[in-house]
Amino acid sequence: MRAFNGDIIRCDSWIYRAGFLKNLKEIFYINSSNIGKIFEVKLPIYLSIDKDIIDKKHLNTRWTQGSISPQQLFNFLFNLLSNNKIIAADICGEPELDIGELRKSEKINLKIVEILQSLKMKKSA
Known part of the structure; x- marks a missing residue:
């Protein structure tokens, strides 16, 4: 960018x-x-999610990666969103152009969006 x-x-x-x-x-x-x-947090939160935090065995991105599972990320997001006011979010950390990894990444993206929507994340004005 x-x-x-x-x-x-x-x-x-x-x-x-x-x-x-x-x-x-x-x-x-x-x-x-x-x-x-x-x-x-008592203040509104802008949430930036980088999927590089996920272990390579679950999603192979093109950067240095963490060691968590997608489920750990989903649980964290659910807990964070349940206790705080999230005003906006972005998701990054896409894999190389590999159809299998892109499909895995898209499933993770859709689950993140589902969590955000289920907790009625307020959109920024």
């Missing part, structure tokens, strides 16, 4: 840039080691 000034922004650098926004109050970084924790 390119920023307005033409710089390239990677999925691991946009959060650094977001940290300079005046309206951003806090950044929580969830990875394989702390995904079991339940966060309760």
